[in-house]
Structures are given as structure tokens and as C-alpha cells.
Amino acid sequence: MTRGKDGKAQTHERILNNAAVRFREKGIDGIGVADLMKEAGLTVGGFYKHFGSREDLVAEAVEAMKNGWDPVFADAETRGLGGAPLFDALVDGYLDVQHRDSPGAGCLFAAIAGDLGRAGEKPRAAATHKLERMIDRFARVFEDRRPAAARAAAIFAYSALVGAVSLARATNDEALSREILTTVGKALKRLVRPEKT
């Protein structure tokens, strides 16, 4: 309706999904409203008919961020995978060089945890929601433990994963970067991996 061929909701989604990628790639403050609108094929003036403020966009974008694990979980579910093999797939996928080199499509915490800690209440609330969901989902991988222990294992392993990719991206020494990824992967499989299922 009106000017654009698409509906407003689709335009909204387009702005959002692009912002979700760009914020992870360039940091929350790394790209401006005008450029985000341009990348969505629009001009800056329409922005505030879609979002109350830039911060509102950040919060919505955080909610919209598909974390790289979604396909792994989905695939595991269809194939009836769980326990150790699923854990290994999640760890390997997270610590892969491709994930390290594609922050825009990857874990929001590895990419912008620091920015989120300094962000307003709305983005932080959205991040909290994402984090809770991620922990719950990851905890179910530890079928061999009681709920409290499974949750603890998920929190511990997830912290190590987030830290590893954050550090692997921060250094410009490729050898060190890969060493971090492989070392943390091995340690997690040795110390945290659930029993075979």
C-alpha cells in the first residue's frame, strides 16, 4: 500500500533483519539510522513511523536475531539426535572459524555482549529474554543430569563458548585465535560433554 509495493509489516521486517545483521557486524553504534534505512531500500524519513526511537529498533533487532544454533537444534530434532552427539555438534558449530568470521549471522552475545551491557533497558531486557531461552534450550542437551545440574552445565559451557569466540575475534593473531577455538572445544568435550545417548 502506498509508495512501496510491500506491506508495512514486510518493510518493518526488512529493516529489522538487516539491522540485526549489521549491529552484530559493526556494533550497536557502528551504523546509523540513515544507512540502515538505505540498506532496506528506504530513506531516513520513514524510520520513526516504524520505530519509536533508535533504541526501540535495537531492542526489536535483538529479539529478531536468529542465533546460529537454530538450524543445528532443528536438524537434531528431526533426526532424533540428543545428548553427546548434539552437544558435540553445538560446540563444533559454535567454535567454527566460519562462525568466528561471520558475526552478522552468529551469536549475539559473542558479537555485542559488551554493547548490551551499556545499552538501555529495552535492549537489555530483550537480551535477557534471549539468554534465558538459550540456557533452557541448551540445558535440555544434558539429559543425563538432574535439572539443576543440567542448567549449571549449560551456563558454564555457554560462558566458555561466548568467551572463546569473543577472544578469538579480538586477537589479530590467526594461530592464537584458532588455538583458543580448538582448545576450548576439546576442554568442553572432555569436561562437560553429556554421556552418550
Add this chain to the structure above:
Amino acid sequence: MTRGKDGKAQTHERILNNAAVRFREKGIDGIGVADLMKEAGLTVGGFYKHFGSREDLVAEAVEAMKNGWDPVFADAETRGLGGAPLFDALVDGYLDVQHRDSPGAGCLFAAIAGDLGRAGEKPRAAATHKLERMIDRFARVFEDRRPAAARAAAIFAYSALVGAVSLARATNDEALSREILTTVGKALKRLVRPEKT
């Protein structure tokens, strides 16, 4: 000499140490050159007599960042501490709520790893240097293992620590935040702690 009562080197240090705090508190792009100079008691015009560019300041500030562990290591050395007690002191200190709430005085990676991953070559080289030194120092805590295993333990534990504080800062749910800190602390002590010394 000239205008200021202090020497140029002291002024340089003053700008640097303040920037090192502010960058961790507000993110690398969270404060401008003019405000940094004002906080050091100067005006913006003098900045480029001290630093070739803003990015050069970032790199120097990263080098200058005292990580919160320095006093713990120093204290341990004077008291002849090592092994398990030192490991516990480092883990507890890192995962303390006070560290979480004082990014300006804390670990640079927990505060700005994301920013560093997007920064220029000079800041990333400085970060790499810091990271290497941190790993080497932390690895010496694992006196009970061979060098390669000690290094792996240091990389793994450090990743978990950085991830835990990053996540604990990103959420606005105080209970979840504390749960992350205590859970990761317990897991590290159970799974990675060196033998008693």
C-alpha cells in the same frame, strides 16, 4: 614546561589512564576525544600533539589497561601463594559482583572484546599482546600440569571467565546475572582447579 605545570609525559599518562578507564566503561566509541581531553584537564586542540590519531590512543590505552588481576598476582607472589589457592583467588576475584559492576577498572576483554574485534590493526595488536601475556601468566598457576596442558587450562578457564562476566553484564536480571557468576565459579573450581600446593 610551558602552560601546564606537569611535563608532557605526565600529561600523556593522564590522558591515557583516563581513556583506559572510559573506553572500558563506555565502549571504545562511547566517548569522544574532546571529552577525554576535558577529563584530563585539557582542551581538544592539544590532542594530536600527543597521539597521531584517535586509533593510536585506543591502542596505547589498551596497552595501559591494568587488568584487575595484577594485585592478586602481586599479593600471591609476596605471600608465596600458588596452585589451588591462587586459582581460587583469581576466579573469585574475576567473578565478583564488584568486578562486574566496575568495568572501567576490570578486564579489558570482558568489557570491550567485541569492540576490539571490530577495531583497527593497532588496537588489535595491543589486545593480542595483552592476551598472550595474560595466558602465560595464568598458565603458571597450573603447576601440576605439563606446559601444554597448563596453557590449555588457562585458555579454557579464561574463556569461561570472560564469557561469564560478559553475559552477567549483558542481562538486566540481577538473579540471573549472579547465577551465571556463581555457577561458572563452581564449575571452574570443580573441573579446572589445579591440585593443592
Add this chain to the structure above:
DNA sequence: ATTATCTATAGATCTATAGATAATGC
């Protein structure tokens, strides 16, 4: 008539530079 999007711009940033000033060293 409504509304999604457009153009244009206000006002507040930010990095970097030019040229003046004031304190020291010869």
C-alpha cells in the same frame, strides 16, 4: 481521506587541523 514514504533540515555530535598564546630554555 488516509498513510507509507519521500526530501530537507535542525541541532548536536565527532575527528582533525589552523593559527594564537604563554611558558620555558638559550
Add this chain to the structure above:
DNA sequence: ATTATCTATAGATCTATAGATAATGC
């Protein structure tokens, strides 16, 4: 005479808003 710091400003951002325009629905 030198130089560390100052004031002032250019030019490029950025968020947010005002008002015009063009497409749809009554």
C-alpha cells in the same frame, strides 16, 4: 626560539522532526 596548550572552526557524521508526495481505500 621552542613548544605545550589554547581557541576556533571545517567538514562529516548522527538522531529526530516537519512538511510534501504518491499510492491505496472509501
